[in-house]
Amino acid sequence: MISENIYALTRVTNSSKLQRMEKQMSRRQYFLKxxxxxxxxxxxxxxxIHERIRDISYLDFFYSFTIPKLGKEFDLLRMDEDxxxxxxxxxxxVSDEKIKKQLAQNRxxxxxxxxxxxxxxxxxxxxxxxxxxNSGRLIESDFDSLCEDIKKMGKCYSxxxxxxxxxxELLISPLTDPDKFLRREYFLTSQQSDIKFRIIxxxxxxxxxxxxxxxxxGTGKTLLLYDIAMELTEKQRVCxxxxxxxxxxxxxxxxxLKRIDFxxxxxxxxxxxxxxxxxxxVDEGHRIQRDTLDExxxxxxxxxxxxxxxxxxxxxxxxxxxxxxxxxxxxxxDGFIQHRLTNRIRMNSELSAFIHDIMVSDIAHRRKEYPSVxxxxxxxxxxxxWLLSGYKNEDYIYIRRDEKDxxxxxxxxxxxxxxxxxxxFEKVVMLIDRDxxxxxxxxxxxxxxxxxESPVRLLFHGLSRAKSKLAVIIVDNEPVFETVLRIVTGx
Numbered sequence: 001m002i003s004e005n006i007y008a009l010t011r012v013t014n015s016s017k018l019q020r021m022e023k024q025m026s027r028r029q030y031f032l033k034x035x036x037x038x039x040x041x042x043x044x045x046x047x048x049i050h051e052r053i054r055d056i057s058y059l060d061f062f063y064s065f066t067i068p069k070l071g072k073e074f075d076l077l078r079m080d081e082d083x084x085x086x087x088x089x090x091x092x093x094v095s096d097e098k099i100k101k102q103l104a105q106n107r108x109x110x111x112x113x114x115x116x117x118x119x120x121x122x123x124x125x126x127x128x129x130x131x132x133x134n135s136g137r138l139i140e141s142d143f144d145s146l147c148e149d150i151k152k153m154g155k156c157y158s159x160x161x162x163x164x165x166x167x168x169e170l171l172i173s174p175l176t177d178p179d180k181f182l183r184r185e186y187f188l189t190s191q192q193s194d195i196k197f198r199i200i201x202x203x204x205x206x207x208x209x210x211x212x213x214x215x216x217x218g219t220g221k222t223l224l225l226y227d228i229a230m231e232l233t234e235k236q237r238v239c240x241x242x243x244x245x246x247x248x249x250x251x252x253x254x255x256x257l258k259r260i261d262f263x264x265x266x267x268x269x270x271x272x273x274x275x276x277x278x279x280x281x282v283d284e285g286h287r288i289q290r291d292t293l294d295e296x297x298x299x300x301x302x303x304x305x306x307x308x309x310x311x312x313x314x315x316x317x318x319x320x321x322x323x324x325x326x327x328x329x330x331x332x333x334d335g336f337i338q339h340r341l342t343n344r345i346r347m348n349s350e351l352s353a354f355i356h357d358i359m360v361s362d363i364a365h366r367r368k369e370y371p372s373v374x375x376x377x378x379x380x381x382x383x384x385x386w387l388l389s390g391y392k393n394e395d396y397i398y399i400r401r402d403e404k405d406x407x408x409x410x411x412x413x414x415x416x417x418x419x420x421x422x423x424x425f426e427k428v429v430m431l432i433d434r435d436x437x438x439x440x441x442x443x444x445x446x447x448x449x450x451x452x453e454s455p456v457r458l459l460f461h462g463l464s465r466a467k468s469k470l471a472v473i474i475v476d477n478e479p480v481f482e483t484v485l486r487i488v489t490g491x
Contacts, residue, residue, distance in 0.1 A: 001026040003156045006076070007050060007059040010043040022063070027160070032064055037091040041124035045076075045089065048127075052147040060156035061087075067165050071190035072109055077161070080154040084110055087146075088121045096130070096138050103132040109187060113164055118149050174226045176423045178249045181226065182256055192224045195339045199228060202337060203279070203306045210297065210333050212285065212309030215341030217464030218352065218424075222283060224341070225310040226253075229281050233259035236278035241265050241296075243287035244421035265292070274299050278306075284421065285311035286327050293326050297333060317359060317460050318443040351470050355463050357487045358472075359456075362442020370488045374471040377481050384431060384475045391471050396429040399462035401455050417458040420465045428466035430459060433475040438483055 004025035012018040018039060019031045026032075046059060053059070062077040076087040086106050090099070103119040110117050119132040120141065131141040157164070174181040188196065199211050215221050225240070232238050239261040242250065246264035254262040263272060271292070274280060280300060282288065288296075300307045309330055331338060354373050374391075378384035388398060398414040435455045437447045446455050463470060474481040485491075 001028050001062065001065060001162070002160055003060045003062050003078075003158065005056060005059050006042060006046050006061050006063060007056040009063070010039070010046045013039075015039060026063065034064075037124070038089060041089045041091055041122065042076075044124045044127070045087070045122050048143045049147060049150070052143060053151060057155070058150050058153075062156075062161050065161055067109065067187075068162055069189065070109075070187055072106075072187070074106060077110075078150065078153065079113070079115060079157045081115075083116045083118065083149075083153050084113055085118045085146075085149055085153070086110060086120065090121060090123045092123070092125050094121075094123065099130060100132060100136075100138040103138070104136060107132065120146060172223065173424050174222055174253065175247060175249045176425075178252050181223075182253070184230075186223065186227075188224065188227060189220065191341060192220055192227075195341065196224060196228055196231070198339065199308060200231060203232075207337075209301060209304065210307050210309075210335060211337040211339070212282075212311060212330060213339035213341055214311050214313050214327075216352075217312070217461060219341035221310045221312075221341060225281055225283055225308065228308060229260050229279075230257075232279050233257070237261070237276065238279045238281060239263060239272055239274075239277045240281045240283055241271075242283045244284040245419045247419065247423070249423075271295060271299065274303050274305050280305060280307045282307065282309045282311075285309035285330060286313075288326050288330075290326055290329060293329055317457050318439070318445055351463075351466055351468075354470065354487070355460065358463075358484060359444050359460060360442060361438055361444070361483050361487065369490060372469050373488055374469070375481075375484055375488050376471070376473045378473055378475045380476060384473050387473050388429065388431075391427075391429040391473075394427070396427040396469070396471055397425040397465075398429050399425075399465060401430070401458040401462065417462040418453075420462060423465060424467050425465050426467050427469040427471070428463065429471035429473065430462050431473050431475055432459065432477060432480060432484075434477050436477060436480050438480065444480075 004022065009018065009022060009025060012021055015034060015036065019034060022028070022034070023031050042063075049059060050056065060078065062074070062079075064073065064075060065077055066073045074086055075089045076085075078085045086103070088099075088102060088106070099121045103121060107117050107119055121130050122128070123130075129141045129143060129146065130138055131145070132138055172180050172186045177186075180186055195213055199213075201207075202211060213221065213224065229238050229240055237259050241263050243265045250262055250264075253260070261272070261277075265288070280296070282296075296307065299305075311327060311330065313327060330336065350370055350372050354370050376387050378387055392398060399417055399420050400414050401417050435447050436459075437445055439445045444456050444459075463472075472484065474484060
């Protein structure tokens with residue numbers, strides 16, 4: 001959306017006409033739902049500014065802007081190259097504590113822009129204006145001061161505001177960007193924040209010793225779990241049991257986060273002494289063995305220590321191809337409280353739809369175009385190697401499913417699907433060979449047997465590591481190529 005002149009906007013009093021005019025002025029893709037008190041409050045604020053600044057060009061603001069994917073909304077923003085002014089609108093009595101908390105949170109998000117921030121709240125019923133100082137105090141203010149701040153600015157930023165909130169800066173994984181995570185240079189979506197609030201509240205209220213949340217790859221499970229761990233360590237020590245791979249980034253977190261102990265949990269795990277911790281957090285919980293799960297729950301309940309699970313359900317993968325997991329056992333724990341993440345934040349909707357369609361091909365496709373997806377065909381491994389080298393020259397990360405994929409030439413810099421767990425990459429390329437077939441229900445299946453994890457499941461998780469672009473090389477498998485080609489061409 002672009003900025004709009006709030007003086008021109010508030011000359012319209014009819015709510016229906018105002019909504020239509022606002023959509024045209026802001027270039028928004030949808031009609032904004034505006035309540036009556038919001039219109040009255042915005043007009044009151046606008047009139048008070050106009051009394052002091054007759055030049056209405058100073059009244060260009062971004063109205064009701066929401067950061068993409070994060071769901072964070074701002075009532076009014078005005079910015080130039082050096083400064084951003086944030087004004088929040090309230091109608092009635094709101095506690096100073098709530099006002100201060102909102103403005104402080106807004107400042108946390110706006111800090112990404114690298115500009116000086118001036119933060120105000122206007123309560124229209126009492127015509128009260130308050131400001132959050134740089135030191136974090138909430139003080140009374142007046143419109144003369146606000147107008148001076150506005151007049152010091154240059155012309156309002158005129159391009160689409162979404163361009164300033166780059167997704168790669170907003171959305172991180174602790175295991176892809178450990179330094180940013182340690183500096184807390186990340187943001188939670190409104191859904192993540194809500195689940196975090198409920199989990200911590202349950203712990204404080206001693207309700208639900210055992211909790212967990214699930215969601216598809218890309219919904220931010222790892223970030224949420226580690227953020228909760230950081231929050232809990234403000235008072236006491238916690239541990240994280242990780243049942244996936246144990247990359248160098250996790251070793252870094254273990255070394256630098258002194259109040260969180262990370263344990264890599266493979267087969268034959270000996271659980272740590274829970275008496276040392278105030279909470280136990282379980283990452284990749286769907287991989288836990290049944291005997292380990294039983295021991296963990298028994299010890300946690302005996303010592304009255306809360307446990308928080310993060311786990312996948314893999315609903316897009318054919319049931320026969322899923323990892324033999326303890327998801328049902330976790331969800332059947334007595335008193336278990338489940339939360340669900342539904343919004344994918346690290347993968348655009350195009351890639352998400354493509355991955356779902358490639359896993360289940362017989363349903364109506366969600367999209368007709370996939371401009372960020374590339375599909376190639378190779379008759380043999382030699383041709384696959386040349387195609388792979390081309391993608392790698394374009395900075396694609398090759399994620400191999402298993403050792404069988406490792407004998408492809410030009411595969412240097414590859415990473416295994418297991419190693420890629422909980423990590424994200426801008427561009428990903430993977431191979432689909434003769435191990436794959438579509439069954440009569442249109443679900444992607446493994447042609448032969450497998451010892452550990454199925455090729456379909458590894459493919460699903462590997463493809464889900466992509467953030468912006470995805471490439472698939474189909475090797476010597478005409479039937480699967482025909483189906484995938486039909487998906488990407490919208491046939």
